[in-house]
Amino acid sequence: MKPRHSFWHMWGWPIVLGVLTTLGLISALFSDGGVGDVLAWFALGIPVAVCAWYGWRRA
Amino acid sequence: MNSRKIKTWAWVHKWSSLVCTVFMLLLCITGLPLIFHHEIGHLLGTEVEAPKMPADTPRVSLDRVLETARSKHPDRVVQFVSQPEDDDGLWLVTLTPTPEPTEDFKSVAIDARTGVVLAQPKFDEGFMYVMFKLHVDLFAGLAGKLFLGFMGLLLLVAIVSGVVLYSPFMRKLDFGTVRREKRPRLKWLDLHNLLGIVTLVWLFVVGSTGMINTWADLIIKYWQYDQLSTLLAPYKNEPIVPAAERASVQRSMEVALKQAPDMKLSFIAFPGTSFSSPHHTTFFLRGNEPFTSKLLKPVLVDAKTAQVTASPEMPWYLTGLLVSQPLHFGDYGGMPMQIIWALLDIATIIVLGSGLYLWLKRGKTVPAPSPVPASPASRSGPQHGGQQPEPAPAMKVQA
Numbered sequence: 001m002k003p004r005h006s007f008w009h010m011w012g013w014p015i016v017l018g019v020l021t022t023l024g025l026i027s028a029l030f031s032d033g034g035v036g037d038v039l040a041w042f043a044l045g046i047p048v049a050v051c052a053w054y055g056w057r058r059a
Numbered sequence: 060m061n062s063r064k065i066k067t068w069a070w071v072h073k074w075s076s077l078v079c080t081v082f083m084l085l086l087c088i089t090g091l092p093l094i095f096h097h098e099i100g101h102l103l104g105t106e107v108e109a110p111k112m113p114a115d116t117p118r119v120s121l122d123r124v125l126e127t128a129r130s131k132h133p134d135r136v137v138q139f140v141s142q143p144e145d146d147d148g149l150w151l152v153t154l155t156p157t158p159e160p161t162e163d164f165k166s167v168a169i170d171a172r173t174g175v176v177l178a179q180p181k182f183d184e185g186f187m188y189v190m191f192k193l194h195v196d197l198f199a200g201l202a203g204k205l206f207l208g209f210m211g212l213l214l215l216v217a218i219v220s221g222v223v224l225y226s227p228f229m230r231k232l233d234f235g236t237v238r239r240e241k242r243p244r245l246k247w248l249d250l251h252n253l254l255g256i257v258t259l260v261w262l263f264v265v266g267s268t269g270m271i272n273t274w275a276d277l278i279i280k281y282w283q284y285d286q287l288s289t290l291l292a293p294y295k296n297e298p299i300v301p302a303a304e305r306a307s308v309q310r311s312m313e314v315a316l317k318q319a320p321d322m323k324l325s326f327i328a329f330p331g332t333s334f335s336s337p338h339h340t341t342f343f344l345r346g347n348e349p350f351t352s353k354l355l356k357p358v359l360v361d362a363k364t365a366q367v368t369a370s371p372e373m374p375w376y377l378t379g380l381l382v383s384q385p386l387h388f389g390d391y392g393g394m395p396m397q398i399i400w401a402l403l404d405i406a407t408i409i410v411l412g413s414g415l416y417l418w419l420k421r422g423k424t425v426p427a428p429s430p431v432p433a434s435p436a437s438r439s440g441p442q443h444g445g446q447q448p449e450p451a452p453a454m455k456v457q458a
Contacts, residue, residue: 017257
């Protein structure tokens with residue numbers, strides 16, 4: 001059976017969120033209260049927001 | 060992927076996660092307060108802080124600090140002295156009955172400027188201690204650590220197999236779909252898949268660094284055997300240098316710090332303890348930069364003569380251990396990072412809990428290899444009203 005979704009349709013968002021998480025984890029490692037920390041908050045905060053948005057919103 | 064492969068991966072996912080789930084739930088729940096251990100310590104009043112004084116206030120000699128600590132516990136030896144990363148006005152002295160590794164220790168917090176005892180914090184009792192022990196070794200020492208490390212390995216297997224299974228389960232759904240209008244099992248399956256795939260990288264990093272942390276004792280032992288034993292060969296058969304024959308610790312520290320002027324003291328290990336040798340006082344220094352502050356450099360100072368014997372570079376495996384620690388603790392990016400860590404931890408609890416629920420309410424877990432569309436409407440794809448062929452007919456019958 002042919003998949004209905006292309007690779008990017010299925011894996012696009014998981015990959016974007018995975019890259020963001022990686023970026024956030026590394027960014028805070030090289031920062032001490034600076035821009036790197038803020039970048040980490042956003043990069044890790046977006047996956048958290050995605051969990052909350054899709055997990056809580058009513059259909 | 061054919062249905063045989065899917066079945067194999069589903070089997071791997073089911074058993075790897077089933078075995079570790081209860082322990083992972085325990086680790087997630089006990090880990091939650093540990094993320095905020097500093098803040099909770101402040102609230103409970105158990106966190107010791109040195110009173111504010113001008114930065115250039117002169118400091119008392121470390122020898123006097125040690126004397127004061129010993130006078131509180133004359134029957135014990137000093138094993139370690141450390142300084143909190145963010146508070147160099149404080150010395151924390153750890154005293155034990157013998158230099159060997161032990162759970163029986165007393166701590167004395169001494170003001171580095173006045174030499175006054177500020178507190179004798181008890182790190183081996185209370186709520187946070189129970190959380191910590193359950194999280195680290197289940198009160199079972201090295202065996203407990205290694206057991207939890209193995210559970211961590213199973214978690215990693217469960218994550219990888221979960222990613223493989225994501226595609227057959229999601230091939231007809233848009234990202235983030237949670238089918239709430241149908242039976243609860245579908246809703247929890249979708250939530251499990253959604254939260255699982257979103258927290259994937261974070262959980263993999265926290266899981267693998269946690270597993271690496273369980274090997275810390277062994278890694279340090281290996282380092283002593285691999286590198287320190289060569290350095291310490293000349294002192295091999297010598298007994299622990301008696302306290303009366305030791306040079307000034309203050310002077311030894313100054314000598315050690317002179318080795319690396321751009322570094323700060325992290326902690327001192329005294330002769331005969333697990334981080335030193337019978338003949339040396341070992342000073343562990345850390346860098347000043349955000350990243351290098353997580354790395355340590357040991358300086359071995361002869362306990363009798365206060366001469367530097369060696370200052371070996373940390374091998375890659377110890378560097379790896381030290382770098383993996385902040386990635387596990389989540390305490391390296393300020394309070395917002397800690398909150399995000401806690402939220403991701405809660406998301407993981409939901410992934411674990413929903414996985415358990417899906418198993419308890421199990422039906423057919425493998426999606427049908429080529430489902431027959433139930434009605435013409437389903438051919439128009441998942442975007443139109445959630446007409447996905449899942450769950451497979453067999454599951455409907457069982458459920």
